[in-house]
Amino acid sequence: MLLSVEHLKTYFHTPRGIIKAVDDVSFSLNKGEVLGLVGESGCGKSVTSQSIMRLIPEPPGKIEEGKILFDGKDIANLPLKEMKSIRGNRISMIFQEPMTSLNPVKTIGWQIGEMFRLHRNANRKESLEMAVEMLAKVQIPEPAKRVKSFPHQLSGGMRQRAMIAMALSCDPEILIADEPTTALDVTVQAQILDLMKRLKQNLNTAILMITHDLGVIADIADRVMVMYAGKAVESASTMEIFENPSHPYTQGLLGSVPILGRRAGNPRKGPRTRLQEIQGMVPSLSDLPRGCFFCPRCSQAKDICKTRMPPFTERDKGHWVRCWH
Amino acid sequence: MVNKNQNTELLLEVEDLKVHFPLPRGMFSGKSQFVYAVDGVSLSLKRGETLGIVGESGCGKTTAGLAMLKLIDATAGKIRFNGRDYSHNKSADCPALRKEMQLIFQDPFSSLNPRMSINRIIGDPMEIHGLCTKKDKAQKVAELLKKVGLPPEHGKRFPHEFSGGQRQRIGIARALALDPLLIIGDEPVSALDVSIQAQTINLLMDLQEELGLSMIIISHDLAVVEHICDRIAVMYLGKIVETGTCEQIYSYPRHPYTRALLSSVPIPDPRKQPDRILLGGDVPSPINPPMGCHFNPRCSQASDLCRQAYPRATNLGQGHEVSCHHPLTPLTE
Numbered sequence: 180m181l182l183s184v185e186h187l188k189t190y191f192h193t194p195r196g197i198i199k200a201v202d203d204v205s206f207s208l209n210k211g212e213v214l215g216l217v218g219e220s221g222c223g224k225s226v227t228s229q230s231i232m233r234l235i236p237e238p239p240g241k242i243e244e245g246k247i248l249f250d251g252k253d254i255a256n257l258p259l260k261e262m263k264s265i266r267g268n269r270i271s272m273i274f275q276e277p278m279t280s281l282n283p284v285k286t287i288g289w290q291i292g293e294m295f296r297l298h299r300n301a302n303r304k305e306s307l308e309m310a311v312e313m314l315a316k317v318q319i320p321e322p323a324k325r326v327k328s329f330p331h332q333l334s335g336g337m338r339q340r341a342m343i344a345m346a347l348s349c350d351p352e353i354l355i356a357d358e359p360t361t362a363l364d365v366t367v368q369a370q371i372l373d374l375m376k377r378l379k380q381n382l383n384t385a386i387l388m389i390t391h392d393l394g395v396i397a398d399i400a401d402r403v404m405v406m407y408a409g410k411a412v413e414s415a416s417t418m419e420i421f422e423n424p425s426h427p428y429t430q431g432l433l434g435s436v437p438i439l440g441r442r443a444g445n446p447r448k449g450p451r452t453r454l455q456e457i458q459g460m461v462p463s464l465s466d467l468p469r470g471c472f473f474c475p476r477c478s479q480a481k482d483i484c485k486t487r488m489p490p491f492t493e494r495d496k497g498h499w500v501r502c503w504h
Numbered sequence: 505m506v507n508k509n510q511n512t513e514l515l516l517e518v519e520d521l522k523v524h525f526p527l528p529r530g531m532f533s534g535k536s537q538f539v540y541a542v543d544g545v546s547l548s549l550k551r552g553e554t555l556g557i558v559g560e561s562g563c564g565k566t567t568a569g570l571a572m573l574k575l576i577d578a579t580a581g582k583i584r585f586n587g588r589d590y591s592h593n594k595s596a597d598c599p600a601l602r603k604e605m606q607l608i609f610q611d612p613f614s615s616l617n618p619r620m621s622i623n624r625i626i627g628d629p630m631e632i633h634g635l636c637t638k639k640d641k642a643q644k645v646a647e648l649l650k651k652v653g654l655p656p657e658h659g660k661r662f663p664h665e666f667s668g669g670q671r672q673r674i675g676i677a678r679a680l681a682l683d684p685l686l687i688i689g690d691e692p693v694s695a696l697d698v699s700i701q702a703q704t705i706n707l708l709m710d711l712q713e714e715l716g717l718s719m720i721i722i723s724h725d726l727a728v729v730e731h732i733c734d735r736i737a738v739m740y741l742g743k744i745v746e747t748g749t750c751e752q753i754y755s756y757p758r759h760p761y762t763r764a765l766l767s768s769v770p771i772p773d774p775r776k777q778p779d780r781i782l783l784g785g786d787v788p789s790p791i792n793p794p795m796g797c798h799f800n801p802r803c804s805q806a807s808d809l810c811r812q813a814y815p816r817a818t819n820l821g822q823g824h825e826v827s828c829h830h831p832l833t834p835l836t837e
Contacts, residue, residue, distance in 0.1 A: 219697040320785075334786040335561075364560035365724065366783050369768035373782055391698055394770020398777060417774050435702030437731035439769045440754055453709065454702040454731070460667055461697065 181352055181385050182208040182231070187245035187255075189223075189230045192238060198464045200226040200240075202409040205491070208353065211383040215400030215417070217390060217432075219461055222406040224389045228355045230255075231387075232272055233262045250352075268298040271346035275358035277338035281330040287314075287341040288326030294348040313344040317374060336367035340374065347378060355387045360395060372399055393436055397421060402497075405429050408462055408472040411491055415498040425500045427477045431457035471503070479504055514584075515686060515718050516549040516572065521581035523564070523571050527791065540790050541567040543742035545581070546817070549686070554712060554719040556729035558765075559739035562787055565722045568739070569688050572720070573605050574598045586685060603633050606679040610691035612671035616663040622649070623659040626678045633682055648677040652707060669700035676707065680715075688720045693728060701728070708732060726769050730754060735823070738762050741798040742790055743814075748824035758820065758831040761799050797829065805830055 189201040201223040208214050216224040229235050230242055233254065247255040249270065254262065266272075274280040282290055291313050292306030301309060307326065314322035317340040330338055339359060346354055356375070360368040376399060379386055388400055396403055397417060404414040405426065413426040424430045434455025441452075459476040462468060468475055474484040483503050491501045523542035542564040549555050557565045571578045574590060582591045586604060593601075609615035616625055626648055627641040636644045646656035652673040663671055672692065679687050692708065693701040709732060712719060723729050729736055730750050737747045738759065746759040757763045764781040771777060783802045788794055796813055800806040807829065815829045 219699060336786055364787070365726070365770075366560060366764060366768045367786070368770070369780050370782055372770075373780065392770060393698075393772035397772050397774040398770055421772070421774055432698060433772065435699050436772050437702075437705065437727040438772060439727040439730055439766070440771075441731075453706045456703050456706060457699040460669065460700070 180207050181210050181250065182387075183246070183248040184227070184231065185246040185248065187227065187230060187247065188243040189226050189235060189240060190243050191240045193465075195465055199409050199467075200464065201230060203245075203491075204406070204409075204411045205245075206404050206411065206414060208385050208387060210352070210385055211379065212402065213379065213386040213388055213400045215388045215390065215396040215403040216406060217393065217396055217403055218406035219391055221408065221461055221464060223409040224406050225357055227406075228272070228357055228387060228389055232266060232270060232355065233257070233259060264298070267294055267346075267351070268349045269351050270353045270355065271349070271351040272355040272357065273339070273342045273346045273359050275361050277335065277342050277362075278330060281338060281342060283330055286327050286329055287333070287344075288328075291326075291341070291345045291348055294345060298349045309348065310344075313348050314341070316347070316378070317341070317344045319344075334367075335363050336370060339363060339367075339371055343371075343374065343378070347382065347384070350382060351384060353385045353387065355389070357389045358391070359388075361390070361392070368395075375399065393433065405432070408467060409464060410472060410488075410501060411499075412473065412501045413499065414491075415495075419495075419498055423498070425494060425498070426473075426502050427479050428457070428473050431455060431476075471501075513551060514548050515551045515553075515586060516547075516720075517582070517584040518548070518568075518572060519546050519582040519584075521545040521568060521571055521583065522579045523567050523576065524579045537791055540742050540793055542571060542578075543790075543793070545739070545742075545744050547737050547744065547747065549718055549720060551685075551718050552716050553735065554717075554721065554733045556733035556736045557720060557722045557739060558724065558726055558729050558736060560724055560765075560787060562741070562790055563739040564742040564790070565739050566690055569607075569690055569720065569722050573607055573688060574601055575607070603682045604685045606682060606684040606687050608672075608675050608679045608687065608689040608692045611695050612668045612675060613695075615675055616671055618663050621660055621662055622674055625663075625674065626659075626681050629678070630681050635682065644681075645677075648681055649674075651680065651711070652677045653703075667700075669696055669704060672696060672700075672704055673707065676704075676711070680711065686718045686720070688722065690722045691724070692721065694723065694725065705732060726766065738765065741787065741793050743798060743827065744817075745799065745828070746824075746826045748820075749822075752822070752824045756824075756834040758824070758826040758834065759799075759828050760803050760805060760832060763832060797827075 185205050187201055187204045191198040191200055204227055218224050231247055242255050246253045288307055288310045291310035295301035295306040295309045311322045311326050314325055319325050319337060319340050360371050400417045402416050403420045405412050407428050413429045424433055457476055470486045471484045471488055474480045489501050489503045491499055493499050521542055522544055525539040525541055527537040529536060545568050559565045570576045623642050623645050627645045630636045630644060631641055642659055645659045650656045654673055693704050696704060721729055721732055735749050736753045737744045740761050746762045757766055764783050767778050767781040785802050794801050796811040797815055800810040809829050815827045817825045817827045819825055
């Protein structure tokens with residue numbers, strides 16, 4: 180086991196009260212595995228990944244409780260100085276908006292090269308050569324030329340490739356990808372996902388893929404964890420989640436996504452099929468319901484759901500659910 | 505309930521629509537340059553029909569929609585709406601058109617005036633067009649709010665008091681307020697969370713069914729468009745490359761770009777992962793579109809002809825049209 184997150188709690192202390200962005204989340208990641216973190220806005224998936232990278236601003240945020248075991252060491256309490264040698268080197272991250280996460284005033288060659296200068300003691304010349312190599316690895320055409328480009332001179336897809344190049348330069352054991360393709364066109368998304376799959380195969384990197392897109396999950400993830408309002412509500416292999424979703428929220432999510440081809444495939448006589456709806460809205464983290472957070476929207480809610488939060492239990496081997504039913 | 509098949513007359517006819525934006529000339533540049541945002545788009549919409557316009561960033565779909573609504577001036581082309589030719593009207597001269605054509609915007613957070621109450625946002629246009637008086641404005645607004653699934657008493661509230669999904673419903677109510685003939689939705693659900701998207705899609709479909717609305721849905725999301733629409737037009741770099749019913753486009757795509765686009769859409773089912781056709785390179789800039797067929801640099805079967813001449817639209821029968829010198833053979837029959 181490469182990474183083990185145990186009962187992680189990351190809270191934000193605001194004037195309006197404590198926001199429990201991540202509230203008792205546990206999961207593990209093995210070498211070469213892709214784990215998908217799925218959920219809608221405010222579910223805590225980004226804060227989880229930022230907690231692992233120790234990027235949570237303190238104050239107002241704080242990892243209140245829990246362990247993040249990386250290669251046997253608890254990095255949740257590691258001094259930030261030591262964390263620097265892990266970030267980018269052994270655990271890397273790519274973000275959703277490459278235009279805002281790349282430095283606009285440095286060439287991509289300089290930015291990728293920086294990884295080698297920081298973590299591998301390379302000099303300027305060596306780091307530039309390695310940057311060109313990385314650009315070729317992520318299939319940017321004419322890498323020797325492109326290495327001198329600034330981010331604004333590249334398209335969205337190319338910027339994301341540059342960011343992937345930067346993240347993979349030092350051969351990290353874990354790559355955290357936070358909505359890496361959400362801002363990209365669908366044909367570019369397909370290219371980037373294909374690239375990530377190939378790189379994962381060649382480099383055996385474990386990937387923590389954070390997304391709201393169930394299609395991306397079905398494509399690339401080996402296992403999935405579904406989050407809701409700061410809690411993990413279901414976790415299983417990808418096949419199991421899609422074939423046998425047990426939590427009403429997971430079932431609702433799967434039913435509410437229009438699937439390309441579902442309509443056209445069948446001869447349409449009569450009214451169009453409605454999508455399955457989850458009534459209501461995601462609760463605000465500053466105003467969470469008593470008992471199970473999903474209860475107000477749940478079609479299967481019973482009395483106990485209104486007053487007590489169900490525990491995260493293993494139903495079948497590898498299939499965990501947080502539900503009283 | 506309106507019988508959709510009752511009146512099959514064309515509501516909207518667009519012929520060879522062009523929208524070219526001039527670029528400001530620099531000090532040393534010679535020729536003027538243009539952004540060929542929309543470069544010869546032709547389509548039609550029957551009453552009661554829902555047409556989807558799909559394409560990726562920069563293909564011109566939003567610009568085409570705005571030009572059809574006369575919110576921006578077209579450079580060239582014919583626009584015929586409800587039997588009248590609006591091609592030569594400047595966008596400022598079409599107040600009557602505003603009542604008959606409405607728009608739902610993409611971003612629920614910037615499309616509602618934050619300083620106006622919902623009563624004003626939805627009600628003022630009705631008052632201006634003489635559909636209600638100052639007195640019964642609030643009541644008419646309440647009826648519309650109810651229609652879109654919002655509490656009717658919330659008319660006095662302001663946009664910031666609502667969530668994204670609720671604001672989008674307000675936007676839909678606003679679009680319905682003037683009882684328009686045509687509603688154009690510009691990425692109406694893209695900015696919403698998955699579960700709210702489903703609610704909004706269902707709402708649009710219910711309203712379409714109940715009111716017999718004619719709609720154009722502009723979106724990059726093929727799955728959403730296929731779900732809501734009757735017909736689809738696929739755009740690439742300012743031009744329509746293929747048009748057809750959902751079934752024709754999905755099951756028998758004939759343009760290489762359409763096929764690649766369809767294969768790229770993520771399918772939320774691990775058992776049904778398609779063979780992806782990966783396109784090389786990026787979408788070229790609409791300032792300098794390639795010569796000949798705009799798709800040729802990325803097309804696996806581009807020939808010399810493709811590099812020289814833009815392919816005319818070929819009618820494949822039953823309303824299915826494709827602009828390609830070498831349309832693909834249908835995968836299944």
